[in-house]
Amino acid sequence: MTSTPLRTGADYIASIKADGRSVFVNGERVDDVTTHPAFRGAVASIGRLYDIAADPANRERMTFTSPSTGGPVLRCFQIPHSAADLTARRAFHEQWARATCGLMGRTPDHVAGFFCGYAAKPSVIARGGAHFAQNLQRFYEHIRDTHQYVSYTIVPPQIDRSKPAHRQSDPTLYAGVVExxxxxxxxxxxxxLGTGSILSDWIQISCIQPLQPGDENYAFNVVVPTRHAGVKLYSRRAFAQQATNSFDYPLTGRFDETDALLVLDKVFIPWEHVFIYRNIEICRDQWWKTPAHAYGNHQAQTRYAVKMKFLLGIAQRLNEMTGNAGNPAVNVAMGELAAHVQTIESMLHAQEAMSSMDDEGVLWPSVATLYAVMSLQSEEYPRMVDMVREMAGGSLIMQPSSLSDFDNPDIAADIDRYVHSAHATARERVGLMRLAWDLIGSEFGGRHMQYEKFYGGASYLVKQNMLRTYNMADATSLVDAALALPPF
Ligand SMILES: Cc1cc2nc3c(=O)[nH]c(=O)nc-3n(C[C@H](O)[C@H](O)[C@H](O)COP(=O)(O)OP(=O)(O)OC[C@H]3O[C@@H](n4cnc5c(N)ncnc54)[C@H](O)[C@@H]3O)c2cc1C
Known part of the structure; x- marks a missing residue:
């Protein structure tokens, strides 16, 4: 089999350009997501990631050799068989995350991890029939060897959470098999909710919510090309469209990765793209009895660690700008913030140091370590953002109305005089404050708050994962041993 050259940003953009995908925003269908103001910034950012991976200077870090073609393919498709392999995956994720300041969660390496996890444990998928595992293996090799971008939607719409899928007021509300x-x-x-689906080549559709007997039509795992007829993507408000210029919205304009409601209108899926079919047990086990969820979220945590380091860096620069960096109380707060960031980063390393090899030679990151951070993320992220807001005082608010104020000499004279810092011009100060506000206060920043709370599922579910994977027997053995101590 011949190898496909590594995909460049230009290749990626050309391949999704006006390809017929049905994307809707502001009441209209979008002809071309690569040029539309709502999406072009995010498309360009994904393109830059492909360029980074295709750069010969990054060959060792960003690629490995495809066992099928012998050509270089993205390392995020490498199934780890040793702790060093997992560390190499992290290095890949980190390089990409640094290019987006950790602000794009569903870059192509996220769902790549899921498919590595499935392909690593074909026995789980094969319980539904050997042909399903073969379909999966073929698709995994296809996306690996042709550098594809898969996004995913694995949660049904929040119409009535008090009822199971098949008891909704209309059984075709939740995505399900109709024929x-x-x-x-x-x-x-x-x-x-499909984050990045508008930007992707494929959408994986499955279910991670607990399903009940009667829900069989919703218990599947399939993929569909994003441009497939009948696949409709309704974008949420596109924050990037409000980004009037890169000075006032340095992050929104570049990293608004998009979220969309996925609607399927009698969409035909050939058997070759069906991996789980009407099987509630396997639909559940795909997440927990393969390392899919662990690999996908190892990427998510690598990205999160980069983002938190970015937030810490912003706090430091902000304190320098306001002249508060030497204030002892501010230093205490910064120490606490740094402790949070160091813990998140160290827990990534712990996932690798405490990883385990299963009886099929597949390496699993420590899932208890992974879920420990994810469980606390819902409360910790808002806490960290709040600490930065606390340090900022009015500086994030009392800024010129826009970059245009600098263009009017009369206004600019006052701004230069009263909005500068001891060691920075007004323009430098405002540039930093716009960056900080875009991360923690803009509509884009608000979406990020919701993202960090829910990207891995509602926190009550993540905490249940934590409990399920924690070695509670070791904890209770301490109690039993204490109760069995001899009398003194
Ligand atoms: C910005 C963003 C991006 C996302 N990206 C994706 C994506 O790309 N792909 C994807 O598939 N999913 C994605 N998700 C996750 C997904 O869509 C859901 O938001 C997530 O799984 C939580 O489910 P829910 O929204 O239905 O919340 P629900 O399950 O309805 O829970 C909402 C809240 O109700 C309360 N609650 C409900 N039930 C219980 C209970 N039993 N016990 C205690 N409290 C309870 C809790 O307070 C909970 O937080 C994303 C989410 C967000 C916010």
Missing amino acids: ERDDGIVLSGAQQ
Whole structure:
């Protein structure tokens, strides 16, 4: 099999340019996501990631050799068989995350991790039939060897969470099987939220929510090309469209990775793209009995660690700008912030140091370590953002109305005089404050608050994962031993 050259940013953009995908925003269908102001910044950012991976200078860090083609392919598709392999995956994720300041969560390396996890444990998928595992293996090799970008939607719309999927007021509200044919299946209904789906080549559709008997039509794992007829993506408010210029919105304009409601209108899926079919047990086990969830979230945590370091760096620069960097009380707060960031980063290393090899030679990151950080993220991220707001005082608010104020000499004279810092011009100060505000206060920043709370599922579910994976027997053995101590 011949190898496909590494995908460049230009290749990526050309391949999704006006390709017929049905994306809607502000009441209109989008002809071309690569040029539309709502999406072009994010498209360009994904393109830059492909360029970084294709750069010969990054060959060792960003690629490994495809066992099928012998050509270089993205390292995020490498199934780890040693702790060093996992560390190498992290280095890949980190390089990409640094290029987006950790602000794009569903870059192509996220769902790549899921497919590595499935392909690593074909026995789990094969419980539904050997052909499903073969389909999965073929698709995994295809996306690996042709450098594809898969996004995913694995949660149904939040219509009525008090009822299971099949008891919703209309059984075709949640994405489900409406027809089985000799050559495949037909799906209709919606999935709640596809981050990056508007930008991706493929969308994985499955379910991570607990399903009940009767929900079989919703228990599947399939992929569909984003441009497939009948696949509709309704974008949330596109914050990037409010980004009037890169000075006032340095992050929104570049990293608004998009979230969309996925609607399937009688979408045909050929059998070759079906991996789990009407099987509640395997639909659940794909997350917990393969390392899919662990690999995907190892990427998510690597990204999160970069983002938190970015936040810490912003806090430091902000304190320098306001002249508060030497204040003892501010130093205490900065020490606490740094402790949070160091803990997050160290826990990434702990996932590797405490990883384990299963009986099929597949390396799993320490899932208890992974879920420990994810469990606390929902409370810790808002706490860290709040600490930076506390340090900022009015500086984030009392800024010129826009970059244009600098263009009017009369206004600029006052701004230069009263908005500068001891060691920085007004323009430098405002540039930093706009960056900080875009991260923690803009609508884009507000979305990030929600993202860090929910990207891994609602925190009550993540905490249940934590409990399930924690070695509680070791904790209770201490109690039992204490109770069994001889009398003194
Ligand atoms: C910005 C963003 C991006 C996302 N990206 C993706 C993506 O790309 N792909 C994807 O598939 N998913 C994605 N998600 C996650 C997904 O869509 C859901 O938001 C997530 O799984 C939580 O489910 P829910 O929103 O239905 O919340 P619910 O399950 O309805 O929970 C909402 C809240 O209700 C309360 N609650 C409900 N039930 C219980 C209970 N049993 N016990 C205690 N409290 C309870 C809790 O306070 C909980 O936080 C994303 C989410 C966000 C916010």
